[in-house]
Amino acid sequence: MKFKKLWALCLASVMTLSLVACGGNAASTTPANTDAEETTTEVAAAAEETEASEEVEGIPSYTDLDLSKYTDTTASIKFIHHKTDRAEDGTMDRMVSEFNSEFPNITVEMEAVTDYAEDALLRLSTKDWGDVMFIPAVDKVDLPEYFMPFDTLDKLSEKLNFVDSWEYEGNCYGIPYMANAQGVLYNKAVFEEAGIKELPKTPTEFLEDLKLIKDNTDAIPLYTNYAAGWTMGAWDAYIGIVSNGDNTYMNQKFVHTAEPFKDPGDDTGIYNLYRILFDAVANGLIEDDYTTTDWESCKGMLNRGEIGTMVLGSWAYAQMQEAGDTPENVGYMPFPMTVGGKQYVSAGGDYNYCINVASSDENKLAALIFVKWMVEKSNWCFNEGGYTVVKGGQNPDMYAAFDGCEVMSDQPSLAGEETLLNDMNAESELSFNAGGNDKVQRIVEAAATGSETLDDIYADWTKAWNDAQAELGISADY
Amino acid sequence: MGALTKNTHRRKKRTFSEWIKSRDGQKVLVMVAFMVVPLILLAVFTYIPFGEMVNFSFYNMKYIGARKFVGLKNYAKVFSRDDCFGALKLSLYYMGGSVVQLSLALYLATLLSFKVKGGNLFKGFMFFPFLINGIAIGFIFKFFYTRGFVFDTVLQWCGFQLDNLPYWLKDRSINNISLVGTSVWRYFGQNMVLFIGAIMSVDNELYEAAMLDGANKFQQFKYIIMPSIKTIFVLNVILSISGSLSAFEPPYVITDGANGTGTYFVVMHEIAHTQQKVGLASAMAVVLLGIIFLVTIFQKLFFKYVFKDSTQ
Numbered sequence: 001m002k003f004k005k006l007w008a009l010c011l012a013s014v015m016t017l018s019l020v021a022c023g024g025n026a027a028s029t030t031p032a033n034t035d036a037e038e039t040t041t042e043v044a045a046a047a048e049e050t051e052a053s054e055e056v057e058g059i060p061s062y063t064d065l066d067l068s069k070y071t072d073t074t075a076s077i078k079f080i081h082h083k084t085d086r087a088e089d090g091t092m093d094r095m096v097s098e099f100n101s102e103f104p105n106i107t108v109e110m111e112a113v114t115d116y117a118e119d120a121l122l123r124l125s126t127k128d129w130g131d132v133m134f135i136p137a138v139d140k141v142d143l144p145e146y147f148m149p150f151d152t153l154d155k156l157s158e159k160l161n162f163v164d165s166w167e168y169e170g171n172c173y174g175i176p177y178m179a180n181a182q183g184v185l186y187n188k189a190v191f192e193e194a195g196i197k198e199l200p201k202t203p204t205e206f207l208e209d210l211k212l213i214k215d216n217t218d219a220i221p222l223y224t225n226y227a228a229g230w231t232m233g234a235w236d237a238y239i240g241i242v243s244n245g246d247n248t249y250m251n252q253k254f255v256h257t258a259e260p261f262k263d264p265g266d267d268t269g270i271y272n273l274y275r276i277l278f279d280a281v282a283n284g285l286i287e288d289d290y291t292t293t294d295w296e297s298c299k300g301m302l303n304r305g306e307i308g309t310m311v312l313g314s315w316a317y318a319q320m321q322e323a324g325d326t327p328e329n330v331g332y333m334p335f336p337m338t339v340g341g342k343q344y345v346s347a348g349g350d351y352n353y354c355i356n357v358a359s360s361d362e363n364k365l366a367a368l369i370f371v372k373w374m375v376e377k378s379n380w381c382f383n384e385g386g387y388t389v390v391k392g393g394q395n396p397d398m399y400a401a402f403d404g405c406e407v408m409s410d411q412p413s414l415a416g417e418e419t420l421l422n423d424m425n426a427e428s429e430l431s432f433n434a435g436g437n438d439k440v441q442r443i444v445e446a447a448a449t450g451s452e453t454l455d456d457i458y459a460d461w462t463k464a465w466n467d468a469q470a471e472l473g474i475s476a477d478y
Numbered sequence: 479m480g481a482l483t484k485n486t487h488r489r490k491k492r493t494f495s496e497w498i499k500s501r502d503g504q505k506v507l508v509m510v511a512f513m514v515v516p517l518i519l520l521a522v523f524t525y526i527p528f529g530e531m532v533n534f535s536f537y538n539m540k541y542i543g544a545r546k547f548v549g550l551k552n553y554a555k556v557f558s559r560d561d562c563f564g565a566l567k568l569s570l571y572y573m574g575g576s577v578v579q580l581s582l583a584l585y586l587a588t589l590l591s592f593k594v595k596g597g598n599l600f601k602g603f604m605f606f607p608f609l610i611n612g613i614a615i616g617f618i619f620k621f622f623y624t625r626g627f628v629f630d631t632v633l634q635w636c637g638f639q640l641d642n643l644p645y646w647l648k649d650r651s652i653n654n655i656s657l658v659g660t661s662v663w664r665y666f667g668q669n670m671v672l673f674i675g676a677i678m679s680v681d682n683e684l685y686e687a688a689m690l691d692g693a694n695k696f697q698q699f700k701y702i703i704m705p706s707i708k709t710i711f712v713l714n715v716i717l718s719i720s721g722s723l724s725a726f727e728p729p730y731v732i733t734d735g736a737n738g739t740g741t742y743f744v745v746m747h748e749i750a751h752t753q754q755k756v757g758l759a760s761a762m763a764v765v766l767l768g769i770i771f772l773v774t775i776f777q778k779l780f781f782k783y784v785f786k787d788s789t790q
Binding site: 125138141229290294426429431436437448449 | 542543620624625737740748749751
């Protein structure tokens, strides 16, 4: 009998326990909130004591933050990022240990996420993902809900370049860790062997040069990297500044354009941008079997001179140099398109640092210190071959070919229209500069198999674009 | 609580605490205690997320940000868009593949269930692909099919000329067959092992009796083995067919769904994660669930009819 009682007691306790486990989630959120409130009041009190002339939260803005005054800050922050390669080769750890020699009491825990673009979005919805991350594809309206503003755009843009891409209502929520200029990777030795004396300046010249490479060398003239997918989406980066010299096009006019894919007739515009790809494929100027291209091995192939050109942002330059024994042959040139006698280069921030708005104030401060140090003192941007983020900073030598070109960055969208491009991308499913790889892959397939002409594809895109404009009620003004 | 239960149970002349101590009460208690954990797991990880997904399918939404209720509009889109239902045509390739896969598995299982030299070794070899991770298989076959790599080299040993060989993944008339090949390679071993297990349960005396009656091997297969493994056979067919409707790994890893190889799942993934139309993708998932239900019921009826016929 006693044994039975004991047994019943055990079972009963198991059942209660499982009930408690169920309710656990709901219950734990409330104390967390009160915790946060407490710390806020504590910090506010502390701020009053030290008579710091800061905003209500007690955290200085990015430009007001004087790194040398905060060397004894104590906190433990978490940084999630997408640079798995740099985590593996120890670059990230080296930078953090350097950071810790100045700020010994800030512990930085890092996590490199492989499938960053998707994972980061999912984690973002949980709110407790850490303190510093790189902004994934969110809508601008949602920025204040997830991230802490660094500073006002006016103040920040005096000190840093490319900070307007994540601006919302005058505040900046993101600072790029490096910036990219959009050009074309090429192998100098291959160009020489093919007899190309001058870098091409128009799509037609470029296609002629690819033909020369095919005729005079064994190299693949243009490597598409079709199979990797995102490497095809990289072609979208030349829309706007590069293709028509207008830095308000991408974020302001594009969504209001009725026929963005029309041939302007002077070897410019989106039409001729993708025409390069279509004609190159149709004339056999690409790799033999595009469906089995391999991203990792293409780096060495470009380095060794087995590939003539690849259309990718400047971030790829350093990786191509590291991938073989002839880094001196890797070159970077402006995109072969001339608008009104001038070549334009689009430069813009890569992934942007951001700080979790839900973090405690100590962590926000430590995160801000960390971000400012990373941007201004880590030299990461320069080491990656990036275009300088800090105004007046040094640019790597690779940009020598860009002399004489006009470097611009895309202007932010107009007030009240911040989400239009994202909405159009989603509705039309063309996803320009937002992972729309399959639409560019389609060009390769069509050109290779002859299933569609370039005009068929553009007609289809125009229809999707106009339908989306109608669905979202966006006026076609241009 | 004690007082309350006393009142309500007074009529039965047994209090709650008395009832719980009785044999019936203990039985119920034990059943509930054992079931509570798996049921909670099932609900938390299957039914609640599924309910959420059905709920999502009525909204125009992204993962984050505002949601807008749109009723059945997403479902209307699933049926009106070319790419959603067009992708289902590719399932025919995978269904064809599953027929090959099951016949191969059944044939080899029958052979291996009799005494064969090195039988266990063969079983091991043929089951092995199933143990490899699907993503790894994808990468293996990406290089396997690359021009001039493994497959082409092996075929050249057999006397083929490279120029006469097709591009296994580029040529649209065969690239889906290439992909189906990888899935057959991966799963037929598993089907075979299941079949062997079922065939093992057949009483050996039945074969002896059949032999005495003069039945040959094929007749033994038809009248002894087939009817005995009916249940496991039907199960395997249903799993393969619903598996071919939801094929994902080979096209996703090997070709990224490009070049006309995007199956329904790959298209769904693209819509959910690249285009961020979570509502539409959820609706696609619900529609696919409906299709799989229908197909399964149809198969059940079909086999019921066919097997009744053959066993008589």
